[in-house]
Amino acid sequence: MQATDPALARLPRARRRLRTRIILSFVLFGFALTTLIAATTVYMRNRVESNVLGAALEKNNNMFAEGFYRNPTAVGIPFEKIQGRQFSTRKLDKVPPEWRDLSNGVHDVAMPAQASGEPRVYKLAVRKDPDYWFFLAYDIAEERESQQKLNSALVASVGIFTVFSLLIGWWSAARVMSPVTELAQRLRRSGTSSSPEALAPHFPEDEVGELAKALDDYAARLTEVVQRDREFNADVSHELRTPLAVIRGAVELLLARPELDERTRTRLSRIQRAELQCTDLISALLLLSRNERAVGQCDAARVAQQLLESHRAQLAGKPVELRLEGAATLPLDVPESVLSVALGNLIGNAVKYTPSGEVVVRVLANAVEVSDSGPGLSAEDAAKLFTRGYRGTHAGHSQGGGIGLSIVRRLCALYAWDVRVRPGDGRGVVATLTFG
Known part of the structure; x- marks a missing residue:
């Protein structure tokens, strides 16, 4: 059975199972927590390393400059992984191009190594005096390599702890949901x-x-x-x-x-x-x-003829012609009382809402069609026609509680039938009762 009902079109959205939500909560919490710890570790390491190296380079660069002023004949001060160089402001063309425009302070500079030609990263301390420029370079390639290893280890730890959180969530969900599952099983059996x-x-x-x-x-x-x-x-x-x-x-x-x-x-x-x-x-x-469902047999054409005769006797001079068309017989495996109620409500509504004209019942191959020449079907009626207690906009002061079509809808659901009501081609309404 199908009928026009906007409420049926609003289907509930699919929801995750409670067990899945618990597992996802653990996984997301573990991933977020380990990611936060890893990011904080990297940030603090870089910040502390940069501050410590920067302060050390500036201090050593100042010592390098003061030592040069005390002994100008010294070419440089040999440090482990540190190279100090000074240039006279009269010979700035000898300053490496990457260093010339740097301001006082500590900078990260990439320069090719003289031996291998591969780029090397340095922390470069710069001090520019009026007569001399002083540079102190610290090779941080090993620190960068160790930093990359640390980052890889942290990424691996994030993955490991996320999987660990998944396992904990899976175990916790099973423990938490086991009584709920048992309750559902007992409720299903009862x-x-x-x-x-x-x-x-x-x-x-x-x-x-x-x-x-x-x-x-x-x-x-x-x-x-x-x-x-x-x-x-x-x-x-x-x-x-x-x-x-x-x-x-x-x-x-x-x-x-x-x-x-x-x-x-x-x-x-x-x-x-x-x-x-x-x-x-x-x-x-x-x-x-x-x-x-009750068991029985009937002929839809004969039932339709009987219903038309019954309504014809109740017209009381109303100028409406009742006519039966189509197949002579339509055998159905259903009690006659059920078909009489379903088809009788459709014919009764057609006769009630047709002030003059005709009501035609057509017996088709697997359906019965009831058409009238009444005032037609409004959009509001089409949306609420099969709602219990609803009376059409053309009901006026006519008798009835608006439950006839609701009963038809329930009978159709019980017997797997289909009922549709649509506006007629020119005027009136066409109701079709299709048998499954």
């Missing part, structure tokens, strides 16, 4: 019986135990409601069928009397049709309340 098993005694006094108690309470209340509903349906079915059977018998006896005038006979026939309609409706509602 749902197959009319008297569900109590869940709370199987769980400790914790959050899962509280949930089990709430489910037990809900199951008890739901079982009580279902039992009341079943008893009510059985009582109503029995108590209504008895007076209806009495009415049927009395009407049949009265109709058998030959001295009845035509007016009385017409009224008795109307009572007989109303009794049959009530009996069919009770049977259909009882099936819906039990959510079970």
Whole structure:
């Protein structure tokens, strides 16, 4: 069964399982924490190393300059991994091009090594006096290499601790979710019986135990409601069928009397049709309340003809023509009462909302189509047509509680049928009941 309903189009979004969320939380927390520690370690190492080396180079460069002023004949001061050079401001062309524009202070400079020609990275301390420029270069290639090794180790540690967090999260999720999984399994097993098993005694006094108690309470209340509903349906079915059977018998006896005038006979026939309609409706509602399909057979064409005859007798001078077209027979494996209720509501609505014109019932290969020449179908009606209690915009002061099409929708869902209502080609409405 399909009907126009905007609420059905809003499907809930897919959600992750609770176990997956717990595992992801551990993984993300472990990854974020180890990444933060690694980044902080690299930052602090670089900062401390830069500050210590910079201060040492500036101090040594100043000592180099003061030593030069004390003994200008010295070419340079040999340090381990440190090279000091001074240049006269009259011979700045001898200053390496990479050093000329540097300001006083400590800079990172890349220069090719004289032996291998590969680029080497230096910390270069610069001091520019009016007469001389002093440079102190410190080779930090080994420090850079050790820094790269440290970074690789930190990246590896991030990966290791992330995997470790995944394992911890997996184990923790299994421990946390095991009582919830057990609760779900017990609840699934208890749902197959009319008297569900109590869940709370199987769980400790914790959050899962509280949930089990709430489910037990809900199951008890739901079982009580279902039992009341079943008893009510059985009582109503029995108590209504008895007076209806009495009415049927009395009407049949009265109709058998030959001295009845035509007016009385017409009224008795109307009572007989109303009794049959009530009996069919009770049977259909009882099936819906039990959510079970009844076994039977009927001919859709014959049922449609009977329904048209019944409505034709109730027109009371209303200028509406009722017509049956299409196939002569359409056998169905369904009780006649169910088809009468479903098809009768469609025909009844067509007759009710057609002030003048015609209502045509067409028996197709696997469906019955009901079309009328009424005022048509508005957008609001199309959206809410099968909603329980909704009465169309053209209902006016007509009788009815707006549950007829809701019953049709439920019967279609029970028997895997399809009902569609659409505007007619020129005017009116076309309702199609397709059988599965």
